Amino acid sequence: MVSNIKWSGIKENLGFKRLFWRIFVAFWVASLVVMAATGYVLVNEYTANNYNNRFLDDATNQAERIVWRYEHEALTNGRSKSEIKEWVKRRNGRENQLIPMLISTPDNDVVYHYRMNKVPEEHRITREIYGPSNIRYIAQFRQPQTPRIYKQVLSRFQSVQFIFIFLASAMVSALLSWSIVKPIKYLGAFSRKYANDQTATPVPSQLLTRGDELSDLAADINFMVSKTADAIGAQQRLLHDVSHELRAPLARLQASAAIIEQHQPENKHVLQIHNDCHRMDQLIQQILNFSTLENTPQNTEQCDVIALCERVLDDMAINYPGIPTTLTFDQTHRDNATINGFPEALHQALDNIVGNACKYSNKGQPVTVEVTSSANSVVIVVKDNGIGVDNAEIEKLMQPFYRAGNQMHTEGFGLGLTIALKAVEKHDGTLTMQSPENGGLRVEITLPKDSTTQL
């Protein structure tokens, strides 16, 4: 299960983007240019002279055949000259194989004519042809023009070999590009994953043993990961130590205040000291809760959400005796409301949310907690009838130490909702808040029954 999650997370990120295509296109184009250049050099060897000679050979050949046919068919069998052209066409199959030429007898009787009208005299080449009966004919061709070099190269490229080379170079380019981009992608995905979850496994060893710059990068990332882990551990210890150390003087302060109180029971400053000690103690506790929630991986357990809610409401009854609370759930399927999660974190979240509801409710106004469960999730809705929150402020409420403008007079630090949100996120759940028109606040927590964040 662990590796499945890891890989599916990374596979999603293998959609190649800019770098892959850049390397691919650059390499491919480069290889094609090299091939074209090579082709050019090869074709250039085949000089214009060669081409001319070959053209004249071909043309003379065709002219001889025409003359032969002429003598054989037109003179002997009395066929018309136009039929000869048809025959030549048929024989050659394709029109473009017909070479423009003009064949005439020495006494200027035209035997054969094909596309020579527009060719000026100076571009014509004249050859003497002898027919089977040894009659001399005059054949005129258009002076051969060496085709443009790209055409020659292109004609070379229109072959099976070339398509094969074309595809092969595409494959090689893609492979090269992939071999560079894939580890980068992987390392990117790894870093992103690590940012969210420090318990992720280290960079796989096959990346480290590549022996190139990318494996250096992987090693550097591994180094960073271990440094970060150290730093987080140090931060954890520091937070724990600091809060423990803060508590010791706090305890002494409280004891001193209590001694003053023994001697001067009327001293109102002592009460102030006691209240502030209590507040500081709560703040230290919340900061500890917050850091513990963010950093320590715990093992999941079965959590009975309804039992947790009951526990929380029991405590509320003692903390806020003037606020009636009700818990509703499906009595017949109460065992359904069980999720796989972290009971302590969940308890903290519910405690903070229900505690807020009680804190901001007016005396006598009920706070309701409703638990519903489906096949995949458990939904907890906490509603109060208090002052509510301006809907524009709801997002900010989740930030540490933020407190809504209309709440500054009540006791608190602005950490409660942040802790609740962290705890819900730890369960892959969602927390939404809305302040309905008629006042109050409605908090809805959805917890999936099978959380997948845990590795």
Place this chain on the structure above:
Amino acid sequence: MENEKINVLLVDDDQDLCALLQEFLEGDGFSVDAIHNGDEAVKTLLNTDKYDTVVLDIMMPGMSGLDVLKSVRAEKQTPILMLTGRGDDIDRIVGLELGADDYLPKPCNPRELGARIRAIIRRTQYLKATPTTSPSELHGIHLDLGARQATVNGKSIALTGAEFNALSYLMERVGQTISKQEMTQEVLKRPLEAYDRAMDVHVSRIRQKLAAAGVKNVIQSVRGVGYQMLTVPQQSE
């Protein structure tokens, strides 16, 4: 009158805090000694019965409060109040399971500490004053209230003071649902507080010990209310 003062032993590595608490508690009418490390505390406690109650800090360098608790409980039933970090549920529960009588989150208001010590003393004195009544018997559980000895089907089981009281309280009121508030008030002699799981842990320990001795499903939790000793054991699935 000196003899009638309640003798308290403070065990905490914070010497300044001990001095302050000592001054406060003495002003409040207790006789207080302080010890600053675990080893010495164990030695002292095993050698003398002078102390009526012990206030024991969990977080101590070297031998921790929990180690001290374990060593002392192996031989003595001196009531012990644990000081725990606030919200350290695990410490709290482990402490109670090892036989602490109550806990108090630290830092605490010393007045609360004084009140808790008095509650523990009231409880022990109440027990000492309880006349040796006819033994209570139910589901094969036999409680000798005089000797504070519990036996199940003739086999003796080890219950801590708080556990014995809780069991006896429930057995006397068989069939009634007793709220957690009432149980805490009557058994631990102090009011129930928010986030107070002491009674839950005590009852859960009683259940485990009874189950280990073969008596199951006799104490029922009534959700959101409290506990009930059943007249007839619940049929297990």
